[in-house]
Amino acid sequence: QKEVEQDPGPLSVPEGAIVSLNCTYSNSAFQYFMWYRQYSRKGPELLMYTYSSGNKEDGRFTAQVDKSSKYISLFIRDSQPSDSATYLCAMSYGNNRLAFGKGNQVVVIP
Amino acid sequence: GAVVSQHPSWVICKSGTSVKIECRSLDFQATTMFWYRQFPKQSLMLMATSNEGSKATYEQGVEKDKFLINHASLTLSTLTVTSAHPEDSSFYICSAREGTDTQYFGPGTRLTVL
Numbered sequence: 001q002k003e004v005e006q007d008p009g010p011l012s013v014p015e016g017a018i019v020s021l022n023c024t025y026s027n028s029a030f031q032y033f034m035w036y037r038q039y040s041r042k043g044p045e046l047l048m049y050t051y052s053s054g055n056k057e058d059g060r061f062t063a064q065v066d067k068s069s070k071y072i073s074l075f076i077r078d079s080q081p082s083d084s085a086t087y088l089c090a091m092s093y094g095n096n097r098l099a100f101g102k103g104n105q106v107v108v109i110p
Numbered sequence: 111g112a113v114v115s116q117h118p119s120w121v122i123c124k125s126g127t128s129v130k131i132e133c134r135s136l137d138f139q140a141t142t143m144f145w146y147r148q149f150p151k152q153s154l155m156l157m158a159t160s161n162e163g164s165k166a167t168y169e170q171g172v173e174k175d176k177f178l179i180n181h182a183s184l185t186l187s188t189l190t191v192t193s194a195h196p197e198d199s200s201f202y203i204c205s206a207r208e209g210t211d212t213q214y215f216g217p218g219t220r221l222t223v224l
């Protein structure tokens with residue numbers, strides 16, 4: 001697997017705040033970039049999917065990719081307690097395989 | 111979105127026994143399914159790629175004789191952990207590929223080997 005760096009440190013924010021998550025990578029072969037949300041003891045759920053540099057919005061979620069810096073971000077606006085979960089970045093490489101970051105545990109405090 | 115199921119959701123077995131985990135795509139056909147393993151507070155690690163009608167492709171360091179994968183139909187892949195040992199205890203998750211790039215994940219199977 002190719003390496004993806006994601007600081008796994010837990011993140012606590014008050015309700016309504018903006019959550020900012022990011023991942024870095026070193027391999028230029030990564031083609032597609034995804035963010036998954038995983039609740040405890042559940043499988044990951046696809047949140048955002050993008051393949052080009054720039055921003056992509058979907059409701060309160062914005063995914064940002066900077067291929068020149070090999071850096072991707074996820075922003076969650078107006079965070080809710082239901083957003084409390086682990087967020088995993090993932091990147092695809094040869095034959096549609098995915099390499100995952102370690103995940104960020106996010107806690108939104110009411 | 112597409113739905114992927116796994117069965118069982120959890121299993122406890124004795125050391126030395128074999129355990130079979132099923133992964134099904136419920137509302138789409140998946141020519142490719144993937145098997146991952148996730149240890150506590152760790153990321154998902156890809157174990158193997160399962161292609162319908164052909165042999166699975168294993169990642170480096172994954173024992174193909176220990177983790178048997180069968181993908182007999184476009185909606186079903188199975189992972190059999192043979193002669194399981196306590197170090198095999200983990201959360202096993204499958205995913206199924208729909209279209210070109212999107213993978214949908216199952217809910218996972220928690221395996222505990224005593």
